[in-house]
Amino acid sequence: MDNYPKTKLYETSLKNGVKPLDTLADWGDFDQFDFKAPWFPQEYFDLVRDFRAGMPWNSGCEFDEWRGFYDGIMGRLDKM
Secondary structure, eight states: OOOOTTSHHHHHHHHTTOOOOOSHHHHHTOOTTTOOOTTSOHHHHHHHHHHHHHSHHHHOOOHHHHHHHHHHHHHHHHHO
């Protein structure tokens, strides 16, 4: 939840099902890359996670290998 309390975006997020982060520990444990908004379809969330995991700086693969991975991601996106 890339927004802050007392802002319109935060209030809109709460109205649409986002659970508030109430404590400093909650905010400290928040990971924007693993956050899934209630209105975001699971299949798109999974695709984004797979894409992020396959990025060369996360996966260690070389560029040509990554291009093949990217083509696979685009194929999945085309089927949605």
